[in-house]
Amino acid sequence: MNGFTVFAGKEAREILRTWRIWVLPGILLFFALTGPVVARFTPQIVGALAGDQLSGLKLPTPTYLDAYTQWIKNLSQIALFALIIIYGSIISAETKSGTAVLVLTKPVSRTAFVVAKAAVHSVFLGVLVLTATLLTWGLTAAVFGKAPGSALWSSTLVWLVFGVLFLALMTLLSVLIGSTAGAAGAGLGAYALVSIAAIWKPLGTYSPAALATEPASLAAGKDAAVLWPVLTSLLLAVAFVALAAQMFRRKDL
Amino acid sequence: MIPAIKTTGLTKTYGKKRALDDVNLVVPEGSIFGFLGPNGAGKTTTLRILTGLARPTSGSVQIRGHDVAAASNTVRADVGFLPDVPGFYEWMTAEELLHFSGGLFGIGRPVLDERVAMLLDLAGLGAVKTRIGGYSRGMKQRLGVAQALVNAPKLLMLDEPTSALDPMGRKDVLDMLTSLRGRTTVFFSTHILADVERVCDTVAILDQGRIVAHAPIDELKGRYGVQKVVVEVTGGGDELAEEIGRQSWATAVARGSDGAIEITVADMSAAQREIPAMVAARNTGISRMEAGEMGLEEVFVELVGGEPR
Numbered sequence: 297m298n299g300f301t302v303f304a305g306k307e308a309r310e311i312l313r314t315w316r317i318w319v320l321p322g323i324l325l326f327f328a329l330t331g332p333v334v335a336r337f338t339p340q341i342v343g344a345l346a347g348d349q350l351s352g353l354k355l356p357t358p359t360y361l362d363a364y365t366q367w368i369k370n371l372s373q374i375a376l377f378a379l380i381i382i383y384g385s386i387i388s389a390e391t392k393s394g395t396a397v398l399v400l401t402k403p404v405s406r407t408a409f410v411v412a413k414a415a416v417h418s419v420f421l422g423v424l425v426l427t428a429t430l431l432t433w434g435l436t437a438a439v440f441g442k443a444p445g446s447a448l449w450s451s452t453l454v455w456l457v458f459g460v461l462f463l464a465l466m467t468l469l470s471v472l473i474g475s476t477a478g479a480a481g482a483g484l485g486a487y488a489l490v491s492i493a494a495i496w497k498p499l500g501t502y503s504p505a506a507l508a509t510e511p512a513s514l515a516a517g518k519d520a521a522v523l524w525p526v527l528t529s530l531l532l533a534v535a536f537v538a539l540a541a542q543m544f545r546r547k548d549l
Numbered sequence: 550m551i552p553a554i555k556t557t558g559l560t561k562t563y564g565k566k567r568a569l570d571d572v573n574l575v576v577p578e579g580s581i582f583g584f585l586g587p588n589g590a591g592k593t594t595t596l597r598i599l600t601g602l603a604r605p606t607s608g609s610v611q612i613r614g615h616d617v618a619a620a621s622n623t624v625r626a627d628v629g630f631l632p633d634v635p636g637f638y639e640w641m642t643a644e645e646l647l648h649f650s651g652g653l654f655g656i657g658r659p660v661l662d663e664r665v666a667m668l669l670d671l672a673g674l675g676a677v678k679t680r681i682g683g684y685s686r687g688m689k690q691r692l693g694v695a696q697a698l699v700n701a702p703k704l705l706m707l708d709e710p711t712s713a714l715d716p717m718g719r720k721d722v723l724d725m726l727t728s729l730r731g732r733t734t735v736f737f738s739t740h741i742l743a744d745v746e747r748v749c750d751t752v753a754i755l756d757q758g759r760i761v762a763h764a765p766i767d768e769l770k771g772r773y774g775v776q777k778v779v780v781e782v783t784g785g786g787d788e789l790a791e792e793i794g795r796q797s798w799a800t801a802v803a804r805g806s807d808g809a810i811e812i813t814v815a816d817m818s819a820a821q822r823e824i825p826a827m828v829a830a831r832n833t834g835i836s837r838m839e840a841g842e843m844g845l846e847e848v849f850v851e852l853v854g855g856e857p858r
Contacts, residue, residue: 299622302652306638313640394636398696401600401630402653403622548603 299404304412311420316382323378324424327370328432332439335363360440361517364448367432368515371425371455372508376487379421379459383466384480386413387544392474397549407541414467414537418460425456451514454522457529458507462487464533468540471547504529551614553578553704553734554599559608561594561758568594570758572608576736576751581726583745583766584738586755587853592738593633595755596708599736600630613704626654629702633709633738635693639682643674643692646681647699654700661699668695671725686713694722705729707737711744723748742846756853770848778812778820779805781837782828786810792827796820809837 311317334341339355387410390396400406429452437443465486469479487508494505506525513520554576561569569591576582586592597603599610601617601624610617612624637646647668651661669675672691677684681692690713697705710726711719726735727748739745745752746766753763762769782789790810794802798816805811814820821840828835 298655299653302649305652306649310638310640394632394634395638396636397602397630397632398636398650399653400602401625401628401632402650402700403625403655404653405622546604549597 299402300408300412303399303404303409304416307413307416308420311416316420320375320378320382320421321424321428323375324371324428325431327367327375328428329435331366331370331432332360332363332436335366335436336439338362358440360436360443361447361515363432363436363440363443364451364515364517365512367429367448368451368455368511371452371459372511376459376462377484379462380466380483380487381476381480383417383463383470384478384483385470385476386417386463386467387470387540388474388476388479391547391549400549406545410467410471410541410544411537414464414540418463421459421463422456425452425459447515447517451511454507454514454526455511457526457533458504458511461504461507461529461533461536464536464540468536468543471540471544501525502528504532550578552576552611553580553613554582554736555611556595556599557609557611559595559598559610560606561591561598561603562606568758569598569605572755572758572760574753574760574763576734578613578734579731580751581730581735581749582737583749583752584736584755585740585742585745585752585849586738587740590755590853591758592740592755593708594758596630596632596706596738599706600628601625626700627703629697629700629705631690631693631697631705631707631710633712635689635696637681637689637692639680641681642679643669643672643677643681643684643695646692647696650696651699656700664699664701668698671695671698673721687715687718690714691718691722694725702733704734704736707735709739710737711739711741719744742849754849754852761852762848776814776817777841778814778817778824779809779837779839780812780824780828780835781807781809783834783836785831785833789827789831789833793824796823798823 335358338358342355387396390399396409400409429448433443433445433448436448462483466479466483469482473479473482490505491508493503494500494508499505500509501521502524504525506522507529510520510522510525514522552575554574556572556574559569559572559574560567572591572595574595584592584595594603598605599612599617601621604618613627615624617624638649641649644665647665648661651664656664666675672695674688674692674695677688681689684692690710694707694710697707711722714722723744726737729735730750749766751764752766752769754761780789786804786808790802790804793799793810793812798814798819799812800815801813803811812820817840824838825835
């Protein structure tokens, strides 16, 4: 085994043996399990909370598509914000604690250090999202009686590309900004910019900005052209990690 | 012979502050080299550059004949390093950390298992099965030394390896460094003079980013050290000091804080012969008389002008 695989193995074990195994999985599990139930009983919940005030309002009967939309909404907002905050220290935590020195004075290149982290956590995110989606899919089928998979899986996979893009961005920001809060703040700022940029049609059609809104359309059962945004997002994610490695190589530790 | 470490014109600036200024070091292969200096002299900065963690503003570094920047993985394969405050993955046990460290060097399982067991014993952590997060600073320091040895390095670099240790831990580390003499080049920074005097054969003294002395330790003491006699008498100390000051073999006379007369001598045998005679002639007695060379501590104070430990 070379330094890259040994370090990547450490990164995977660190996920399993520290808080990382609880926080993001806990958030996704919570939404995966509550989403379909909340969607199914939304009319009753609204009715109970509003009392007589909305007696004239007739809410449509919920369908499995409401559960899917709820799932993607949770992924696109709370899960993404959590991801941005958690990964604000993906590199800087190791430089601050001195563990980066422990590793980088051995035959492990700085590029391998950065790439291994980005790769392992991307795989972790993928496994998490797919597992949680499987759960919410099953629960949706149980609650609504039917749950065709295409809308859920296409929207989730497209969101996953968006999640990986932000993980790559946080890798870069964590190299550039030593403070976790600073990097997370910059990441949230980037999300706000991307959401606004999606309004402008060329960006909303071809750039990663489309992935801020299109997964919700897919989850609602609508058609969406996501090939270009997915391709540009994956390319940008690779570019972010490459730039992170380049910047990290120049950094004094 | 290719030196273990060679720096040429090594300079590092942070803004306007010059942390290292034209540092030229040659560390002979197989030596135990003490890199001495007061706090803030630039020792850690030097070690960070030697290990490739930081880049010099100008100058070059060669480790065992390889340029550090150009052949980083080749260089690091033969080097063990202990930073001043070692950082560990606190969720690991000591055994896991040593396996991880050895794995980064590509050491295979049977050899690594054997080496890890040996190093855990050396660090006194063989029976400790808890996570590193619960270790004392001394335990972490000993684990740091163990991980620095996991690749059986040809060059071991340690930054203040004994500063966090109790006297027994210090002794163990120094004994371990001494045991490596001739097999591994050891380069360690410290501000503890006694450690250097005890184990090093060569020393460089760094002050405010500049090398102020660089030589084998005996040569350094010979160059800067002079012979001294310290005398305490039962009475008439002032008059005796004045009389000694007039002798041709006494180059300087000073009074110590405890009233002792401290004499720098040019001819030790004359001093040892004549001082007792002068005391006897004054009809007083000698309560203490010591003769010897100036130690590294005095050399350090003379060169750096700081407070040694």
